[in-house]
Amino acid sequence: MWKSSYEEGFQSLKNEKFDACLLDFRLGANTGLELLHEMNKSGINCPTIFLTGHSDFDLDLQAMQVGAADYLIKDQINAPLLERSIRYSIKHALDMEELRQSKAQILQQDRLASLGLLASSLAHEIGTPMGIIRSRAELAERKSDNKDIKQDMQVVVTQIDRIAKLVNSLLHLARGSKSEHSADVNLNQVINDIVSLLEPEIKRKSVMLNLNIESPLIVKAESGPLAQVLLNLLVNSIHAIEDQNPAEPVIQMSADIKGTMARIQIKDNGCGISDENLNQIFKPFFTTKEIGRGSGLGLATSYKLVHSWGGHITVQSKPGEGSTFTIFLPKA
Template identity: 30%
Template sequence: MSENTMSHTKHLLQDLAEVDSQLLQSEKMAAIGQLAAGVAHEINNPIGYVFSNLKTLAGYVDDLIAIIDATDKVASLDELRKVKEKLEYHYIREDVQALISESEEGIGRVKTIITALKDFSHIDEETFRPADLHRGLDSTLNLVGNELKYKAKVVKAYGDLPEIECIPSQLNQVALNLLTNAAHAIENQGVIHLSTGCKDGMVWFEVRDNGYGIKPEHLGRLFEPFFTTKAVGEGTGLGLALSSSIVQKHGGRIEVESEEGQGSRFRVWLPIRQSV
């Protein structure tokens, strides 16, 4: 091979690597946009009723202050009772407790989502480290819950797993892709099974749905960049390609089983320890 040919080949490989990196970054940005929409929806709901509760509580506080002020003005307990009845004191007393309890629940939900988002992201993380796979899966479920809840019930079956050496944020990305794909494969209401296990020095997690499945002629092309069975505008065709790249980087593999009309199963195998 001539020096010019070698140089040309080297430049082509560099260009391909750059294009591949840009494609994967494009998919990450698309996923972040999808994630942001889901998080905004999940946070907006509890914040909405907490805001409404605070407005109601503000009115109740004004009424309670009026009752307290009345104690200095009324001439008898009978007059005070009339003021309390007029301002519906007994109803306020019961409703205040319910509003506070509901608001605490809403703020707790927002806190859970923010914690899950912190666990999920770590955008600049590129270092392999010991991590709890179940924690990452649960964080991802918390974030994608809005998209899943209208399509499927999620059934978890977690095995007993050791910590694994991985880049947690990247595995979260794989789980996000597989879970959202499972939801998209379900037409009305279905079930998504999320399972984990350990065997022969490897751990695995699996996403199985009872959606419309994958045609046999498409199975061999699932991890090709830009290949998608979704309608135009509904998918980039990069999610599974990115997932495959991440899993290979971790020294693992993805197994796929599907039957048209019966659903699909994606199982991700990962080594417990990274080879030096």
């Protein structure tokens, strides 16, 4: 596409996507350098080749400093040179994008590393006072005959447990990638435990829970963290059902053996996940829930744990219809 003025050129660079752009220095009242500046300011990153004349000494250097990928002297341009320059510029842009992404990744890793440090000292520092508050609240609840006080104390205990869970999630998230603690875990037992823990909540919300669990199922994992992973999936499903409010709310949980792996599946007819969010849900702190209902650590932690046991986790979802999360774990 050919644009003959500064303004037209800038507008189409802003509105369309090009593989590369050839930019003349003299553009009416403005210059190509100004356009390059303008492109930088507006976040347009199209690989740009700057065209200069013989007398425009230094311009090429300035253009490169402002982000041009290459420059060509106008009366020396021939087909092979032009082809090489375009190819080089596109490659240069790809390299820059890769560099930008790996920088972002390093920043994220840094953030997680310092988060880990913070989490372990936090866990240590607040563990004791939290334990004291919890046991005093329990004591007060037992001692008191006042119904309101009893209820208030129960709230204190549940909220303390929630803090403890959050700190634990942070700790797991910060832990190394390969678990040295994985052992034979009775999956049937873990599923029984979490189902009896959640049953009252599930009944209260009139959700139908269908279980289809093969037995025996022994996997390589850690029982406490595995329970936490499955609990988060079930709680997520309950939340999704609350958001969608389907006529017949159903969660189906199944577990069986697939070759060398055990497969656990949790399927709900809740609100589902948009395509846009589907890429984000395993990232730390990604949540669509309001403060207090979710912290966005459940799936990030689960992902890390499941991989540390040599397994993997996948998701399928349709907005408005529901989601299915599948976990594969190595059979013991």
